[in-house]
Amino acid sequence: MTPDDVLPAALLERIRGRAAGYDRNNTFFHEDLEELAAAGYLKLFVPEPDGGRGLGLEAAADVQRRLATAAPATALAVNMHLVWTGVAYVLAARGDHSLDFVLQEAARGEIFAFGNSEAGNDSVLFDSRTVATPLVGGGYSFTGTKIFTSLSPAWTRLGIFGKDPQAREGDGELVHGFITRGTPGYTILDDWNTLGMRASQSNTTVLEAVEVPGDRIFRKLPVGPNADPLIFAIFACFETLLAAVYTGIGERALNLGVDAVKRRTSFKNGGRSYALDPDIRWKVAEAAMAMDILYPQLSAVTHDVDALADHGSQWFPKLVGLKVNATETARRVVDLAIRVSGGSTYFQGSELERLYRDVLAGLFHPSDDESAHNTVANAWLGPLED
Missing domain, CATH: 2.40.110.10 (Butyryl-CoA Dehydrogenase, subunit A, domain 2)
Structure with a gap:
């Protein structure tokens, strides 16, 4: 099953066409949600025999990345439903069926x-x-x-x-x-x-x-950190699906920046394309290289969740590290895309202007930058002594 099977191009473009209006009017994405539900998108983790898509976390993250290239706020909100259904999927795959009812109710159309x-x-x-x-x-x-x-x-x-x-x-x-x-x-x-x-x-x-x-x-x-499978499942789904959304934002920003560079010309250089300007080319290359690092990280971490890989004490550093890398990379790529696209992106209504505002939300989702670095440092160096 390809992402286009789950999220057809025509549906994606309709969602893209509504995103600016939702943002401008500060309104909920009712039409998007209705169409996504009708397409079975809210049943990504529901087993196929129960009428769902039967996807794992790697495939779900891939389609969420794609949805975010069209409408980041829609993708972010849908994430919350997918987190709970994903948690049920991750637990069941490990023999814990305490949240099977979540998948059963999602199959009947409930929204979590x-x-x-x-x-x-x-x-x-x-x-x-x-x-x-x-x-x-x-x-x-x-x-x-x-x-x-x-x-x-x-x-x-x-x-x-x-x-x-x-x-x-x-x-x-x-x-x-x-x-x-x-x-x-x-x-x-x-x-x-x-x-x-x-x-x-x-x-x-x-x-x-x-x-x-x-x-x-x-x-x-x-109270306090513990090894219950629920905690792992929530972190695994929350952090990876968040990373998928921000990866999609970065991907869209890079493509918008490339399109703008190809359109723009330099007055002082006799109408020469900005695509030939060495400084502009450097910034586009920097953004592209940053994204090229992010895609395989997202794929590897989600694949390992599906494969029941045992990373032991390194699991949480991998999850929070992915989230921080995705949100920070997306923020950097959006900034670079704006720099190469010109002053028109500073006006309300441009897509890059909206992405610039949307991507900042990544700063506030758990795990934040400080908490993530503490988690990774403890995994590699041990906890701080009192």
Whole structure:
């Protein structure tokens, strides 16, 4: 199955044609989502016997990269659904079927979103500022605030987690579960007015005693880093699919820059093409070489997840390193593309202007630059001594 089978060129161009309008109006990509769902795109990880595409992470990342060349904000938001279905796929491939119901519900058309991020929580998955209070029957009540909840206007299933501070003899326990669109107690704020990635509509979600029944609680973990397969699966899918989106941004920026250079001519050099200017050629070559390094890294890491490769303690450095390399490379390539394309890209409405704003979001996704470098340094040098 080729990327064109999953995301036909005609559909891709329709999505590309709507991206600027969504961005300009700060509106959700309803038409994109409707067409992607009809094409089976939200079922990339759903097994073929259940009506899905049956793809692995490598193939899914490849089509997400392609989608991002047309509409980065659409691709970024769709990522959140694919993260959860991808986590279910990664766990099942390793013999853990605790999230098989996610794939089953995705097969029936449910849309999953990621409600884990919290303002001021730099522990990310290893602690939570949301309070999870046990209920009779095994359920929990969640109270807290989640930020960057992509797919806010459309999700039907939201994955959340919080901390039960009294569990494990007062050490606390992190509780993971899903709510549905009809669950009472949450509020979606209309607060997504950002520099870029506007169509994702990643609004803040406020949880006020939101009850999750016991059969929708799927993990309870100790506070702090741990080796539970869920943590690996979330990192593996979140970081690689993010990397795929930003790889797509870099790819599109390079192509736009090349097209601009071929069109532009120099007045002072008698109408000579900028494609013949040594300084311009250097910048295009620098961007192309940066992208050439990124593509195989993305392919290798996702392939190894699919192949159940055992990288031991090097797995997390590989995942966070890929994410940082992708976001930083894309940012550098967009900058180079703007430099060779001229002042017209500074005006609102040019595609490179939009990509310039979109690519900056890569700075804020976990793992951030500082956390990633700390992870890699610890893997190679050991932790800092007290």
